[in-house]
Amino acid sequence: MKVLLIDIDDTRANKLEPILAWTGIELIKLNNHNTDIYQLVGEMHPEIILVDTNSPNRDTLEHLAQLNKASPRTVIKLGNARSESINRLAADAGISIYAIDNIPTKLLQSLIDITLSYFYSIEHLRSEIQSLKPEIDARQVLNNAKKFITETYGLTEEQATDLLSKNANRQGRTITEVARQLVETGSFI
């Protein structure tokens, strides 16, 4: 299956390339504004076109679809249903999709979903990791402090927790703060 990318910048194209390659799709990139779209589409017969939502070439693609029933046409609904993913593809990724009529809706839906999830999974994971980091860090500090107490004073883990909590209460600080100080300076105060 042939997919033509029009006016999709490298940042996005580089993200698209690996997933489309996995599915065995043949990818052709077009970023040159002077290329004759009529000629290109006529020679290449792409089954799907992914185009920048704001590309000035879009009206030409509309004309091609009107001239030739076998040309890819805009997809803004899948089957009869409004599709949230098409909306996200346009609004968030800035990509509009054109497909020939006989591409099954299910295939299109999967392709869009895969593209979207891949697009967002990496950035999404990165931000989730960022938000997890302080918590993991705090747990590490607490464990180190408890280990320090049990090893230095020969107390049980339960007693160590108790000691940290009492010191935190007395000083009006959080357990993590007290634990961090203990690990860093060897002193509760």
Place this chain on the structure above:
Amino acid sequence: MAVINNKNGLRIEKADITLGFIPLTDCAPLVIAHEKGYFRNEGLNVTLSREASWAGIRDKVGLGILDGAQMLASIPVASRLGIGGPKIDMISAMVLDLNGNAITVNNDLYEHLYAIDPRSEFSPLIAAQALQCVIEENKRSKRPKLRFGVVYPCSTQSYELRYWLASAGIDPDRDIEIVVIPPPKMVTAMTDGDIHGFCVGEPWNTLAVQQQLGHVVATKYQLWNNSPEKVFAVSESWANENPVTHQAILRALLKACIWLDKKENRKTTAKMISQAPYIALPEETVALSLQGLSLKHHGQLPEKVEDFHVFHRYSANFPWLNHAEWFISQMYRWGQLTTPINIEETVAAVYKPALFRIAAAAIGLESPSIDRKTEGNLHEKNMLMKSQHIGPNQFLDGQVISVGGIIKYLEQQSLSKADIPALRLINIQKEA
């Protein structure tokens, strides 16, 4: 977000609004409503989004990415029917302007036309006949077809170019090649020699003439006096969910159109809309047509055409149902629409005079009490005095369309692909 009550005490459903426009002179109503604070006065916080294609505008309105947009008057009709794109239920309650387009041919082609008949300089009919001679000549010498650019397959410009060509018996689908190029790329395409002519909105014709690339052979005004050009359109579901907001936008745009129609405001308008966020072209280029000066030939004085852009007078903002019918007639004529439909029902679903009347009344404007009017019966020379409500409505070919007579009109059109008997079966004709 603060909830804002407008003057009528009704709550605006959505105060933060994004509206799309294309860099053309007639994006002015949106820009003026924004810059002069008409939107703000209605409690709206509007962001204007410059768009690069009509397909982009259409889809973004359909998907809800844009709340509404400037659109070619034919797009909501075509979208409702799913012609040349996906089926999107759009409505329009207001026309933004009349006229404003022109047909430009490159210098080479113009010299040919002029050599065949020098009256091509000022007569669109004669220029089209001269073009017919050039096309015949090209056929005999087995030269490639002439290429003309329009901005969107189902565009007012496409129908205007086709109308002009057909007036001389030129078949736009057989005798020439039509390609689609977005407005800002049109002049470049002519410079590069990709196209021999184009039909596009201002200021792109003036720019081509100023750059000595070509000559204007017809204006939209000459093809059909005071015909609708851009509308403000939203999706039907958006209109149902945001009726108060919709009315607020219409009122602001109406105020902008009233302001725009005053001669003394046109210079300021040119200054505003030529700026980088809007059209991004020199003020002198944008100012000409806005001031009623139609520049057709380089080195000659521009013609005075007061009505080159009409934003309000002649009941310009009213969404006449018969105008939507005319677009449908052209879709049938050129084979873009082949299935017989009930024309009356379709146009009533898309153009919304009732919504317009509410907005107009709210700001003290009178609206026409009828939804359809006769076209082609008022010649500018026969208008005794300039009426504010009715303007000339002559067609280039002198045809007249009576109210309810769209199929009869279509039947008389040359080169038509319409299946008249099938259309008659579905549409009961009311005309005599």
